[in-house]
Every structure is written in C-alpha cells, then in structure tokens.
Amino acid sequence: MVSRLFRAELRRALQLLWRSPADVLNPAAFFVLGLTLFAIGFGGAPDALGAFAAIVIWILVLLAALLSVESMFRREYEEGVLEQWLALGEPLFVAVLAKLLAYWLVLGGVFLVLAPFAAMALFLPSAAWPALFLTLLIGSPSVLAVAAIGAALTVGVGRGGVLLTLLVLPFLIPVLIFSASAITAAQQGLPHSGALLWLGVILTLTLTTAPFLIVGALRIGVEQ
Amino acid sequence: MVSRLFRAELRRALQLLWRSPADVLNPAAFFVLGLTLFAIGFGGAPDALGAFAAIVIWILVLLAALLSVESMFRREYEEGVLEQWLALGEPLFVAVLAKLLAYWLVLGGVFLVLAPFAAMALFLPSAAWPALFLTLLIGSPSVLAVAAIGAALTVGVGRGGVLLTLLVLPFLIPVLIFSASAITAAQQGLPHSGALLWLGVILTLTLTTAPFLIVGALRIGVEQ
Amino acid sequence: MWSAIKRLWHKLGSPRWFFQLTERWELVLGLAALVLLTWGTVWGLAFAPPDYQQGNSFRIIYLHVPAAIVAQSAYMLIGVAGVVLLVWRMKLADIALKAAIPFGMTMTALALATGAIWGKPTWGAWWVWDARTTSMLVLLFLYFGLIALRQAFTQPEQAARACAVLAIVGLINIPIIKYSVEWWLTLHQTSTFTLTEKPAMPPSMYLPLLLNVLGMYCLFGTFMVGRMRLEILRREEQTRWVQERLAITAPSKAATA
Amino acid sequence: MTQVLLTAEGLEVSRNDRFLIGALDLVVRRGDCWALTGPNGSGKTTLLRALAGLHSEYSGRLSLAPQAFLGHKPALNLLLSPRANLEWYAALVGTSARAEERLAAVGLESSSRVPCGQLSAGQQRRVALAALALQPAPLWLLDEPHTALDVSGQALLDSLLHGHLARGGAVVCATHQPLDQTGRFQQLAEPGIDIKQGMALRRWQPRNG
Amino acid sequence: MTQVLLTAEGLEVSRNDRFLIGALDLVVRRGDCWALTGPNGSGKTTLLRALAGLHSEYSGRLSLAPQAFLGHKPALNLLLSPRANLEWYAALVGTSARAEERLAAVGLESSSRVPCGQLSAGQQRRVALAALALQPAPLWLLDEPHTALDVSGQALLDSLLHGHLARGGAVVCATHQPLDQTGRFQQLAEPGIDIKQGMALRRWQPRNG
Numbered sequence A, B: 001m002v003s004r005l006f007r008a009e010l011r012r013a014l015q016l017l018w019r020s021p022a023d024v025l026n027p028a029a030f031f032v033l034g035l036t037l038f039a040i041g042f043g044g045a046p047d048a049l050g051a052f053a054a055i056v057i058w059i060l061v062l063l064a065a066l067l068s069v070e071s072m073f074r075r076e077y078e079e080g081v082l083e084q085w086l087a088l089g090e091p092l093f094v095a096v097l098a099k100l101l102a103y104w105l106v107l108g109g110v111f112l113v114l115a116p117f118a119a120m121a122l123f124l125p126s127a128a129w130p131a132l133f134l135t136l137l138i139g140s141p142s143v144l145a146v147a148a149i150g151a152a153l154t155v156g157v158g159r160g161g162v163l164l165t166l167l168v169l170p171f172l173i174p175v176l177i178f179s180a181s182a183i184t185a186a187q188q189g190l191p192h193s194g195a196l197l198w199l200g201v202i203l204t205l206t207l208t209t210a211p212f213l214i215v216g217a218l219r220i221g222v223e224q
Numbered sequence C: 001m002w003s004a005i006k007r008l009w010h011k012l013g014s015p016r017w018f019f020q021l022t023e024r025w026e027l028v029l030g031l032a033a034l035v036l037l038t039w040g041t042v043w044g045l046a047f048a049p050p051d052y053q054q055g056n057s058f059r060i061i062y063l064h065v066p067a068a069i070v071a072q073s074a075y076m077l078i079g080v081a082g083v084v085l086l087v088w089r090m091k092l093a094d095i096a097l098k099a100a101i102p103f104g105m106t107m108t109a110l111a112l113a114t115g116a117i118w119g120k121p122t123w124g125a126w127w128v129w130d131a132r133t134t135s136m137l138v139l140l141f142l143y144f145g146l147i148a149l150r151q152a153f154t155q156p157e158q159a160a161r162a163c164a165v166l167a168i169v170g171l172i173n174i175p176i177i178k179y180s181v182e183w184w185l186t187l188h189q190t191s192t193f194t195l196t197e198k199p200a201m202p203p204s205m206y207l208p209l210l211l212n213v214l215g216m217y218c219l220f221g222t223f224m225v226g227r228m229r230l231e232i233l234r235r236e237e238q239t240r241w242v243q244e245r246l247a248i249t250a251p252s253k254a255a256t257a
Numbered sequence D, E: 001m002t003q004v005l006l007t008a009e010g011l012e013v014s015r016n017d018r019f020l021i022g023a024l025d026l027v028v029r030r031g032d033c034w035a036l037t038g039p040n041g042s043g044k045t046t047l048l049r050a051l052a053g054l055h056s057e058y059s060g061r062l063s064l065a066p067q068a069f070l071g072h073k074p075a076l077n078l079l080l081s082p083r084a085n086l087e088w089y090a091a092l093v094g095t096s097a098r099a100e101e102r103l104a105a106v107g108l109e110s111s112s113r114v115p116c117g118q119l120s121a122g123q124q125r126r127v128a129l130a131a132l133a134l135q136p137a138p139l140w141l142l143d144e145p146h147t148a149l150d151v152s153g154q155a156l157l158d159s160l161l162h163g164h165l166a167r168g169g170a171v172v173c174a175t176h177q178p179l180d181q182t183g184r185f186q187q188l189a190e191p192g193i194d195i196k197q198g199m200a201l202r203r204w205q206p207r208n209g
C-alpha cells in the first residue's frame, strides 16, 4: 500500500517537474549563468579562478537549490491540494519523501551533469574532479532536504517565504564548508576523506529528521 | 491627474512591500549570505578577495535583484488586479513606473546600506568605495528595469518565474562588466569615468524603453 | 504603386500564399547551397595559400566566419519578424520567427565551437572572455531563451507575442557583437568585409570565404523555407486548402507503399 | 450623453484557434441589463473578457464606453485591507473613495482594516462589489457576480444593479442563476439573442417593490 | 458497519481567538444529508475545515469516519490534466481511477487531456466532483459545491449526492442556496440545529422522481 502510494506520488512529482520544467531549468540556468558571470568577472585570471572554483561552484549549487526548492510546495498549497493530503488521513509523509526524491533525482542530476562544465569553466584542476563529484553526490540531498524544511515553513506565510534564506542558511553552511574544503584539499593532493565523512554524517542526520519536520511545517501552513 | 495616480500607485507599491517584506528581505538576506560565504570561503586570502571584491559584489547584486523582481507582478496577476489595470483604460503604465520606483527605493536602498559592509567583508580597498557606491546608484535601476521586463514576460507562465534568469541575465552582462571595471579601475587609482558614463547611457536606454516593454509584456500575460 | 505594395503586404500575411509561392524554393536554394559550399570549401581548404603567421590553422575561418555571420543574420531576421508580428499581427511573421531559431542557434554554437578550436593555437586558450566572445555567448543564451519562453506558454498566440517582445529586446545584442571589436580593444579580429574598403586578405583567401558565406546563406534559406512550409501545414491543418493538398498527396503515397 | 454603450458587429471569439462564439451582433444601450447564460465551458467568460479588452483573439467590430469588469476572481489585493483596496480603486478611476461608507453599505464596517486575505469568500466578493459600485464607468461587465454571496448579499447585488440601471448605466452579466430568482428582475418579452446551442443573451428589467 | 459517521460534542470553533461557533452538538449518521447555512463570514468554511481536520483551533470532542473534503478551491493541480489529477486521487485513496469513465460522467470526455488550468471555472468544479465521486470515504464535507456549475452541473451534483446517500454515505454541505431549489431534495420536518443567529444545520432527504 505505502509503496504503491509512494510510486504514485513519485510519478506525480516527476510529471509535475516535467510539466513545469521551469522548476528545474530555472536553477540549471541560474547555475550556468552564475558560472558565466564569475568566469567573465574573473576574466583573464585562470589561476585565481581555479583557486576559488570549489567555493564558487558550491555557492552556486546552494543558491540554485534554494531557488528551486522555494516553490516546492507553493503550487500545492495555493491550489488546495495540500489540504487534500491532510484531509485524506495523511499520506503526506510519503508524498514529501517522494517529492524530495524527485527533486533530488532531477536537480542532483542537473548538478552532476553540469559539474564537468563548471569545473572547466572555472579552471578547476582535474585532480579535484572526483572530489567535486563526490561532494555533489553526498552534499546535494542534504541541501535539498534542509531547504525543503524552510520552504514548508514559509508556505503559509504569504508569498515567497519571508525567511526561507535566513532560516535555512545557517544549517547549510557546514555543508558548504566541508564540501569546499574537501575539494580544495583534493586540489592540493591532500587527503580529504574526513570532510567527506562529515558530509555523510550530515546527510544521515538530515534525511532522518527532515521529512518529519517538513510534514509538521506544512500542517502549520495549511491551518494558516 | 497622472501625478495623483502615480502617488496612489507608489503608496500602494510601498505598502505592499511593507506587508510582504519577503520580497525585499529575502534578496537582502541572500546578498548578505552570499557575501558571508565568499568571506568564509576565501578565508585567509584577503588580497585575492580584494582583487575580486567588485565583481563578487556586483554578481550578488544581480542575482539578488533577480530574486526580488521575480515576484514583482505575480501577486497582481494571480489576484486578478492586473486585469483591472488593463480593463480600466490602462493606467498600467503609471503603475509600472511607480512599482519600479518603489522597488528601486527599497532594494537600491538596501544595497546602498549594505555596500559598506560588503566592501569591508571582501576587503575592498577604501579608494574604491566611492566607485562602488556610484555604480550601485547608477547601475541598480537598470538592473531592476531589465529584470522587470523578464518578470512581466513570465508572469502568466504558471510558476514560471522560470525563465526569468535565463531571459534576463544576458542583458545584464554589460552592466556587470562596466560596473566591475569601474570599481577595479578605481581600486588601482585609474580614471573610470568612461565606464560610469556607459552605465549612464545604459540607464537612459533602459528607463526610456523598459516601461513600454513591461506594459506590453503584462498585456500578453493577462491574456494567457 | 502604393496600392500594389499594400496588396503585396496583404498577401504576405497569408500563409497559404507563401506556401504556394515557395513551392520550388527549397530545391533551388538547396542546390545553390550545395554548389557554393562545396566550391568554397574545396578551394579554401585545398588550394588557398597558408597564412604567413598562422599556417594552416587559419583555414577554420571558412567555417567560423560564415557560421558567425549567418548566426547574426538569423537573429536579425527574428527580431524584424518580431516587430512585424507585434505591429501588424501577421501570422506569417511568427512562423518565420519560429523557423529561424534552430538554424540560428546551431550556427551560433558552431561559431563558438570553431572560435574555441581556433583560439587554442592562436590565443593559447580555448576561451577568452572578451567583448565579442561574450556577446556571442549572449546570443546563444538568447536563442535558448526564445525556445524556453515559447514552450513555457500554453497558448500559441500569447507565446508568439511574448517571443516577439524578447526577440526585439535581444536585437540590442547585434550591434554589440558587430562593433565590440571596434569599441573595445579586444583580441578578436576586426571585419574583413566592409562595403567601403577592399579586404586586406589576398583574393585567393577571401574569395572562397565569400563563396562559403553565400552558400551558408542559401543553406539557411533552405532550412528556413522548409521549416516554414511544414509549420504552415501544421497550423492550417484544419483548413480546406491543406486538406485538399493532403488529399492529393495521400493517395500517391499509398500507391508507392 | 450617447445612448449606445457597446456595439459588437459580427464578433467572432476563439481560443487557441478554437471557435467559441460566431458572429454575434449586440448593441447595449443605457438602462439595458443583459444576462448571458450558457453551459460550463461555452465561452461566457471568454466573451466578457473580449468585451473588456482582456482577450484579443477575436475578429469583428467592437466599440465600447468605459467599462468596469468583475471576473471570477474578486480582484483584491489580499495583503491589503478592504479600505486600502477601495482607496486604490478610487485613485485608479479618479473618484473619492469614501471607503468606510461603501464598506458599511456592503455590511463590512467591522472588517475594513483586516487584510482581505483573512476575509471569508463571500466577504471578499462583497468588497469587490463595493469596488464596483465606486467606479463611474457606465457599462458593467460581470462574470457570475452571485458567487459566494449569501441571501442578503444577493439582495445587495440586486439593489446595486437597480441603482446602476436607474442612473443610466448598463450591465452585461454572465450567470447560471435566473435573475428573477430573487424576484427583483423580470425578463423582457422580446426574443433576445441566441448565440449558439444553449448559449443566449436575454434582456431583463428591474421589477420594483 | 457503524451507523454514526461523525460525532461532535460541545464543539467550539474560533479563529485568531475570535469565537465563531459555540458548543455545537452534532451526530451524523449514514444516509444523513446536512445543509449548513449562514451569512457570509459566519464560520461555515471554518467549521467544515475543523471537521476535516484542517483547522485545529477548536475545543470539544470530535470523532469522525474517513472523510472527503471539497472546499472553495477545486483542489486540482492546474498543470496536470483532469485524467492525471483523478489518477492521483485514486492512488491516494487506493481505488482504481477509471478516469475516462468518470470524466465522461461529468461531461468532460473531450477535455480529459487538457491541463486543468485551461478549463473554465465550471469545468474545473466538474473535475473536482469526479474526484469526489472516486473517493470511498463515507462522509463528504462540501463547501458551496454549487459554485460555478450550470444547470446540468447542478443536476449532476444532485445525482451524485443521491447516489452517495443511497450507498449509505453522509453529507455535510455548506451552501447559500436551498437544496430544494432544483426540486430533488426535501427538508425533513424536524427542527434541526440552530448554531447561532442566522446560522443553522438542517437535515434534508432525497426526493425521488
């Protein structure tokens, strides 16, 4: 029963992403354009760029994820669909899991696909590429899950979520720091499994707690 | 008559920004966050940071402006207010001007207030501060006006705040380049009035054409 | 005279008239493109003298320049079509606007790619951020934007008008590409062909280039007309004249099958 | 003062190239009250939007006096109070708002400073009626104005319509409920206009008392 | 099969600390059809939401069977087609969708693959009715279900209600229009429940033929 429901929700979430590809394309475009801007801005200074490539890429990933997650529940809320989930004896938890997975499949996929281009555009030495991929793989689900808590909290609060960024960012900074330091270490040929391990710990933590927090937050939003 | 209408629209636009501060606070938070991340990320390398401070600040300004403008007309569209503007013999033009002014007053104000902090956080030499202020003053209205065209074009497209970034950022690249080059020149004690002049030219161009384009785009959106 | 122009203008608004007018164009343009491109390319690659500075690597010019020029022309056509659509509400304009996008985008990508390949030996880097390369990249983004914007709308009519607005705004980029090399000091070459001066290259170098540029325009024309005709058929599917046409061609298809 | 507020000649309205309304001829004069009826999805909303200049996929001749339009949405800013919304409408059309008074007239004196988003569905429609009443435009285009109104709200709407017609205004009103349901209108004995299968325009007049 | 689907004892509902409904006692049994009437802003929507578990600012005892809720919004995803929406509802409640069939029953066979955002107001409400009919929950909580429906749509709604009641379901329905307006319901002779000034719950039963 639950697994059938999960499949249905996953299909719906993917269908929605397909119907309004904006939700995915927007962050992807944002990511690419951000890269372009930095590349233009740092013009002619490939060394400087290479040194900061890791941090630039990860900042853009964070921002792109925030942008895309912001509208994760908004449509459902405004259309009154969120109410249905709650009225129908709460399969909401399953729906939230499915939605997170769908976003991660698509958005994580986008980041992974774009990563090599990002690395090239910013002159990231190839020694650091595996670290970049790994941090994206382990880090991005945490980012999405935490950002989704913020999106859920702000769904009822008028438009746009006043505090999404403020609420969520403090929790994301560790992900950023560990990722960037792992990549920078790899760049210099230093060991970096420690940072990756920390990313794994953060991932377990967020994945086990975030869905509950999201459901709670949505419930508050609907009663608003 | 027109000026009375303009005042009414301006009051309303400011009232709205006051009632849903998210539209401004979110981008501001984003700006601060981005600065923080860069400051953290580039950690102990103040020299490197100082050299690229101008470009980092301006990229963040661009992204923040896009974030905030994205919802500029969405509420009006969804509530059916945009239709009223059009049905009532188009005082829409005045409304658009008022809205742009309101956003610029608030968002431009936020950027100007945050600029010294940004400059300090990124170790921008104080010689370049006046140039930073000037570029923000002259450049930000262009950015807002161009971004508003994109917001108007995408207003009817579901949650298609979608394409905004994709559509608009290309047009903003000149503003970025001139601003950054003015600040960098000032940093090195070089003359930079040329770049400022170009910013002025861009400003005149956008301010004279953007309102018309915005009105046209909104008209298309309403018929969607 | 004036009324004749007006009549032509009216006719131009009719997709059906255009469809009948261009019955043979695809073939003619296609053949011209084939001849010109083969001639220009063979001459340029095999017979033109090597450059005294760059040796043989310069030969990529025979792809790079035609692609770059046609990419911009296609965009100009798109912008003009946008104006016509918004001012005169001419359906054909939207059909043209839509038809020009894929070829223009491909040419932009090709110009960027060949430029990057050429940049490696001459500038020592695949990519350099200067005014021309940047504005050309912007052109590519504009093409992306046009495609994305159209598919974001559910109603074709609104999509067409929105794309027209974007296309017109994007026109500003064309002079930037064109004059960026003169306004800012950049690494990139300035113009070879101008209307007022003789090119600095020897004829044996620039004549094949000219042939290729012309050939590329013909190729553009071929694609353009073909896509427009297809789009007209698709949009006017319900009308009598299309039904009749399809009724004529359908049995012959059945006969060959 | 011209008598004709709206003329449509051979008006054909479509959506996405799909024909909705073919060759409609309509003249609306001062004092006219036209009810537009038809099944769901027949094109009532689309026709009204075309008349209001909000839908341009039509052909034929169309000329109209200034109109006020009230669609399926109440067209209020949900963050602002009813009062602020009315004041904004007043500024748009250049009249004085007298917001408190108008809100009292629609029974909302106690909610004039609450954000509209915190009003019930019917209360929002009432604010929209107040905004409508404030506009000096002689031609009203209304799309299912009875929606969400309670019995007293419908009486209120009827009296608004009566007043507007008496002042020489005219109304075109899409609706699913016969205007005589509340007993305050009666249909004219003329045949009216049949737009297409099931979709029709009929003229009504106020019934006093 | 229990007979009682909903019991409320001393239910007091408020909003932002403002009292809306005081001490309501209500028992809904299989086959019951309760109409909830009251002026705009009296708290009908709030009460229904409390019953549906969507509003928790209440006190008193409340126990209910699984319910299906249809509020002021049609609760459809506007990007997806009616078909996809129905299939999703079916997955939620674990029944088979038979979407085409259900859409045909509400007169939308030809629009089953258009995004819901491109349907007219009444067509969207019809899809919502199809989604309601699909849910096996015995208790229906409906908030002004007649909104935007044309005459045939209202007949459709009535026959949905008839069928549901006949199968042993129960309905609580907030409305501004007397259920007997279409002639397919009649009010029971019992006094019903007066919640407060102007706001009341009355029991109706299907009138056949």
Ligand code: HEM
Residues within 6 Å of the ligand: C061, C064, C065, C068, C069, C072, C111, C112, C113, C114, C115, C116, C118, C119, C120, C122, C123, C127, C132, C133, C134, C136, C137, C177, C178, C188, C189, C190, C191, C192, C193
């Ligand atoms: C990715 C980088 C490049 C881009 C985006 C680019 C773009 C362009 C464009 C848009 C034109 C057409 C100018 C016009 O319309 O008149 C052009 C022409 C030309 N390009 Fe490039 N280019 C790139 C790299 C290069 C390189 C590396 C070289 C060789 C050093 C080169 C040599 C030329 C030459 C000789 C012309 C012909 C100039 C003329 O006849 O107008 N380009 N390029």
Ligand SMILES: Nc1ncnc2c1ncn2[C@@H]1O[C@H](COP(=O)(O)OP(=O)(O)OP(=O)(O)O)[C@@H](O)[C@H]1O
Residues within 6 Å of the ligand: A224, D117, D118, D119, D120, D121, D122, D123, D148, D150, E015, E016, E020, E038, E039, E040, E041, E042, E043, E044, E045, E046, E047
């Ligand atoms: N989101 C909200 N926040 C705060 N107060 C609200 C909100 N929605 C409604 N109210 C208030 O609660 C009261 C009851 O509203 P409710 O929507 O339940 O009324 P209703 O009986 O359904 O009215 P209607 O017939 O207009 O639909 C109203 O006075 C309203 O002002």
Ligand SMILES: Nc1ncnc2c1ncn2[C@@H]1O[C@H](COP(=O)(O)OP(=O)(O)OP(=O)(O)O)[C@@H](O)[C@H]1O
Residues within 6 Å of the ligand: B224, C155, D015, D016, D020, D038, D039, D040, D041, D042, D043, D044, D045, D046, D047, E117, E118, E119, E120, E121, E122, E123, E148, E150
């Ligand atoms: N946004 C839209 N995009 C595309 N088609 C639409 C859109 N809105 C409505 N339609 C289609 O146009 C037709 C007419 O819709 P319209 O809203 O005018 O009907 P209506 O008569 O107002 O119906 P209702 O009584 O349900 O309000 C419908 O068949 C509908 O499918």
Ligand SMILES: [Mg+2]
Residues within 6 Å of the ligand: D044, D045, D046, D143, E120, E121, E122
């Ligand atoms: Mg309608």
Ligand SMILES: [Mg+2]
Residues within 6 Å of the ligand: D120, D121, D122, E044, E045, E046, E143
């Ligand atoms: Mg209600």
